[in-house]
Amino acid sequence: MGVFSALLDSTAVILLLVYVGMALIATEFFVKARGIAGLLGLVSMVxxxxxxxxxxxxWMVGLFVVGLTMMIVDGKFVQDGTMAAIGVLLMLVGLVMPTNDFLLGTGVACALILGLLSSLLSFRFLPKRDIWEKLTLRDRFTSEAGYSSINVTYQSLVGQKGRTLTDMRPSGTIEVGGKTYSAVTNGTWLKKGSKVKVESVNGTRIMVVEVKEG
Known part of the structure; x- marks a missing residue:
């Protein structure tokens, strides 16, 4: 027990716990790690x-728990990254405040950021979560899979009007002619149910603008 307590008193060990914990938790958010990375990351944070x-x-623990919960909800349900970003900030505050020391607090913040960045390496080894498809709208189609015919169909949408089925932040889902499509705005955030018009199509990337009433 004495050795364990001595280890937890070490600044290097404290920073390592934050780094490893954040790296594993973020890995769970970014890729499909079957909960193992998230569990180990949580143990490190404890x-x-x-x-x-x-x-x-x-309240410091509460901030961390709320932030972690927001990351989980975003990764599982919302999948647009907004809640997760806010969650990371709350976790950062919850982790830094207990240090009661500027230098150590700065070190904890840096360890968290480095852990977050290191988790991106998981993309090379594990399958990505669906959130990345929604955020980047990556085109998975090839010519053999019918890319050309799909592109022609999408081009026919230019000028047509529809409505948003989700909030556009700035990507989301729209309905045009009774069919649903993934689309993006020019950076403007729109609420669910907004009327839009397809302004342009690049491959399968649909750009829409809001239609002002009146």
Whole structure:
């Protein structure tokens, strides 16, 4: 127990716990890791809070838990990255505040950011979550799979009007002519149910603009 306590008192170990914890939690968010990475990351964060218990308050843990919950909800249901980004900020505050020291707090913040960046390496080894398809609208079609015919169909949408089925942030889902499509705006965020017109099509990337009433 004495050795364990001594390890948790080490600044290097504290920073390592934050780095590893964030890297594993973010990996769970970015790719399909079957919950293993997320669980191990959570254990690492629990050890960190154990080390910081001297200056720890319940609201700090609460911020971290709320932030983590927002990441999970975004990754599983919303899948647009907005809630996850806010969640990371809340987790950052919840992790930095217990340090009660500027230098250590800065180190914890850097460890969290480095862990987040390191998790991007998981893209090379594990399948990505659907969120990346929605955010980037990557074109998966090839000529052999009928890309040409789909492109012609999409080109025919130019000038047609429809409505948004989801919030556009700036990507989302629209309905035109009774069919649904993934689309993006020129950077403008639109609410669900907004009237839109297809302004241009590039491959299978549909650009829409809001139709002002009146």
């Amino acid at each position: 050890l960190y809070f154990t080390a910081a218990v001297e200056h720890l308050s319940l």
